[in-house]
């Protein structure tokens with residue numbers, strides 16, 4: 001019996017927005033290549049461990065694309081290998097929520113090859129496997145005890161757990177995220193645990209109970225912080241044996257730094273940025289690939305403003321060099337000259353920053369969170385902004401909340 005284990009395809013991802021079309025194309029290309037490789041491997045089951053889509057609001061073309069590719073995976077596997085494969089999918093945090101689930105779009109009553117796990121029916125069972133599929137849950141440790149434990153009762157055949165969440169001491173869990181422990185997983189004595197959510201590839205690891213865990217990571221480079229080691233696993237259940245299938249990223253996505261330990265004028269930073277861009281262009285030419293670069297600028301200005309660092313020379317290179325798709329200059333960590341320096345409120349807790357507003361600070365944090373979430377979900381991929389219709393309810397809500405407070409009137 002042979003498995004394909006994939007995760008985090010993020011179809012439709014368009015960030016950075018300046019190169020949205022290139023980014024969408026890269027994620028679709030990665031998925032198509034993954035489907036090709038799954039077909040040639042001739043698997044019995046493909047496990048897609050969440051974040052198949054980038055967001056729950058999708059262009060119809062993308063839904064069609066994913067539907068067609070999954071159908072092709074099953075049909076060509078049958079044509080070439082005579083196997084009726086099954087594709088099992090759990091929902092990731094990017095695929096929506098129980099009530100508005102992007103995976104609903106790919107479900108089809110006639111698509112017998114496809115099994116999409118629900119939030120209540122989390123068991124898939126056939127004559128060979130007992131699979132528990134846990135959709136994304138923001139408190140995965142609780143969901144594990146509540147749902148996963150009972151779902152393994154009376155299991156026969158190979159026991160597989162697939163989920164979208166972090167596993168401590170296996171994934172490098174970022175702070176303030178819930179996670180499962182290897183001991184929790186071992187206590188279920190699964191034969192295999194397949195996980196998504198963590199975007200970096202992890203090597204197969206044996207659980208204390210004897211089974212194995214693998215995290216394939218995302219299919220394409222998700223952001224500037226990620227390494228280009230992308231792909232997925234093919235697993236021979238007997239043995240077991242694990243084969244890594246690399247998927248070379250479509251573009252080169254690189255991050256570099258321009259840094260000064262003492263105050264410098266804007267022209268100094270400008271020259272260094274230009275140097276970084278030129279070095280990146282040589283790298284692109286050597287590889288023959290297109291790419292985008294982010295330059296993080298850190299240090300202090302001796303005069304002027306970050307906007308005085310001209311991007312004109314970089315824009316000229318971008319216009320002339322077809323391989324260089326985009327350069328992003330990030331000056332968030334560039335301090336103003338001592339004479340005009342002001343406190344930097346970024347990265348600070350919103351409620352703490354507005355603590356002068358008393359209890360209202362919590363409401364500010366809530367609205368701030370909601371606006372950010374709406375921007376992430378619904379912002380135009382061209383402008384990064386909301387339409388007036390999308391913005392109106394948020395503005396109304398702000399006004400309603402501010403008016404309800406009647407600031408200052410209490411003292412009068």
Ligand SMILES: [Mn+2]
Nearest residue numbers: 008051092197
């Ligand atoms: Mn993801």
